[in-house]
Amino acid sequence: MSIKAVIVDDEPKAIQSLSWELSNFSSEIEVVATFSNPEEAILYLNNNQPDCLFLDIQMPSMDGFQFLDKLHNTEFAVIITTAYNEYAMKALKHEAIDYLLKPIDSDDLKLTISKIKKFNDRLVNSTKIVDALENFNSKFGKKKITINTDGKLIFIDIDDIILVESDGNYSTLILENNQKIVVTKKLKEVNGILPDHYFFRIHNSFIINLNKIKAFIKNEGYVIMSSNHKIPVARQRKSDFLEKL
Numbered sequence: 584m585s586i587k588a589v590i591v592d593d594e595p596k597a598i599q600s601l602s603w604e605l606s607n608f609s610s611e612i613e614v615v616a617t618f619s620n621p622e623e624a625i626l627y628l629n630n631n632q633p634d635c636l637f638l639d640i641q642m643p644s645m646d647g648f649q650f651l652d653k654l655h656n657t658e659f660a661v662i663i664t665t666a667y668n669e670y671a672m673k674a675l676k677h678e679a680i681d682y683l684l685k686p687i688d689s690d691d692l693k694l695t696i697s698k699i700k701k702f703n704d705r706l707v708n709s710t711k712i713v714d715a716l717e718n719f720n721s722k723f724g725k726k727k728i729t730i731n732t733d734g735k736l737i738f739i740d741i742d743d744i745i746l747v748e749s750d751g752n753y754s755t756l757i758l759e760n761n762q763k764i765v766v767t768k769k770l771k772e773v774n775g776i777l778p779d780h781y782f783f784r785i786h787n788s789f790i791i792n793l794n795k796i797k798a799f800i801k802n803e804g805y806v807i808m809s810s811n812h813k814i815p816v817a818r819q820r821k822s823d824f825l826e827k828l
Contacts, residue, residue: 638650
């Protein structure tokens with residue numbers, strides 16, 4: 584089964600060139616969509632799941648890193664393409680699996696395709712493990728969640744989670760005993776993992792464990808958690824929050 588690839592680049596000639604290079608590996612990879620308009624690409628990627636994305640960094644309406652921040656899901660291999668090598672470190676921080684300099688060399692592309700295959704194999708295996716563990720927890724009434732971070736699976740008792748704080752593409756879980764776990768998931772993704780009868784997204788930047796609230800200061804609009812963190816209650820979420828209480 585071939586790898587499904589999407590190309591995003593504001594230069595049609597660059598798209599044509601990369602598509603031609605990829606055609607040399609047609610038995611391994613298939614270009615299913617190309618976009619010179621980033622907004623159209625975001626709409627497509629938020630509704631479709633390719634295996635990899637070849638993304639140009641320098642685009643006039645938004646750069647590649649801003650583009651990645653707008654995606655709801657990035658569970659596919661991201662390959663940065665650019666004519667400038669100063670973006671390499673930033674690309675790695677955004678979890679790109681590879682970095683290709685234009686004009687793209689066939690040998691470099693061959694190595695990249697190998698990395699895409701390894702990434703997808705790890706993702707499939709990891710997903711199977713997580714699904715199996717979640718089924719086990721559900722069947723036996725275990726109150727745990729499974730977090731995939733730094734190449735390892737961490738099992739966390741939900742009773743130990745006090746709150747979750749957003750940091751752009753990352754989220755920090757604050758646990759009992761001042762323990763912190765940073766995960767490469769946006770707050771929205773973490774919110775989807777946590778059971779809503781225990782947790783509430785009280786603010787754009789925070790999810791709280793309702794069982795860990797020590798006090799609600801109505802006049803000033805914030806809660807005090809068992810860890811003594813003061814967390815603001817967003818105005819638009821206040822009525823829903825009071826219903827939860």
